[in-house]
Amino acid sequence: MQIPSSKLRVQTGKGKQTCLEVTEPSELLKFLQAEIPSKSRNDLKSLLEHHQISVDQEVITRFNYSLETGQQVVVNWSKVLVEKQPQGVKIVFEDPYIIIIEKQAGLLSIATATEREQTAYSILSEHVKNRDPKNKIFVLHRLDRETSGVMMFAKSEKIKKLLQNSWKEAVLERTYVVVVEGPVTKEQGTITSWLTESKTFMMYSSRTPNDGQKAVTHYKVLKKNKHYSLLEVKLETGRKNQIRVHMKDIGHSVIGDKKYGATKHPLARLGLHARVLAFRHPVTGEEVRYETDIPKEFLNLFS
Template structure:
């Protein structure tokens, strides 16, 4: 009687491995997000934005996070499916863009932009200074603009005095968009408007509006109501000028102070922080000339009020 051969039979069960990267060649000029959506029809717009945010998308070998990055014919776009190595995380800030010339960060509410007499450490400046000195102890960081301590959102720092001066001296020409989100008290009836005044700072460091051009700096604020209810309104705010406390003062001027802003007339503090967030920052790179556009998530605490 023959015994059955009990050796396992070999089966062709090899799995086809997903490629580490998918490559595309650009045929005609277009924006990166438009290109990716066309090439990955099975992915949603949000899926693609997450791939961009998490640095899975490379153009000619460089990771790109801006959704509106302009592609030129013959460029190579790669989607790296494996997650990139975890970057250094810092408490209070998130680095969203960095090259040899500048750094763009998202700052959390409660973090100082730069040191004060009372606090020297754990500022955005000190954290970034430590970050770049890990790369080279001779590296330095330079302030380009500031956000109030209780304002969250996008900020930019330069890596050299030359780039700092280029940005500051050509600020109005370089900055293409600065959009803030502001949650203000009450129902704002006028759905969009422009507020213009001349801002003056008192000896007590309170900024206020005045109509006299000879004793104040001209400030122009454009706003649009995105959401509202009887208690609060969410405003999209674009600055034509960037004066100290400009949004906070102009919000008070129209009778709808920013929530949590007792310095400028707020009577409520529903989310235990100032209702102001630097949402979008778009500018022309001072060295490469590239158009850069960064957009953050709307703070969940803001949306929770609606």
């Protein structure tokens, strides 16, 4: 089918754009091929993948997206367009293989057998399916409900397996910031123990070698006053509730963590934030590092 010529407006300068008006129903990629014959099919698909095409001001990445008469298609040649963020999570990086988000405190990573409410997984799943119903995401690791911070998801089962099978080698750094009760006197240290889980889902720490899963946590004091300490924590292992249990082990429970001994709840949330995630990209092999800000409510306790 021959697609009639659209009305074309080109803006030059730093933010060069091509604006096209749809005059007849069509699929997006077919429309772009007819209107921009100088670009190959692969070039146009790359623009879609890199979020450089919008329809009526909404970023579209599906090549078979259905266009209707009167819609405006904009090709942004010089920069990636900002897509509307899904509510509850902030996407900090996305490519055809992975999605990295900053999760809010209070949001489950994934549904459990007893809790079927909205989760980071369900929000992202809906987000990718809005582009194409065939799209899926896959969980790589989790954060506790009341822990905020950086999480990574795979966009195919193949990438999930690649990362999970080489997780220790692929993940180069996982750094948290944590607010604990009381002033921590030792400025830095390493906590090593073996963790086991009870029938009531409590994690218990043992100093006896091989009495559970080995867990190693490194910490450094960033700030402190007579009430609280702000620590930078790096994980050598990634066990369930590891930081929370290890902070209790040194006599300084995470604020808001009643489950593991906290008596102070100044923020109405857990004082734990996954700040840094660094890893080797499963496809490109490049080192990728994402660092978020320390939550303001943490810092306000020390002002």
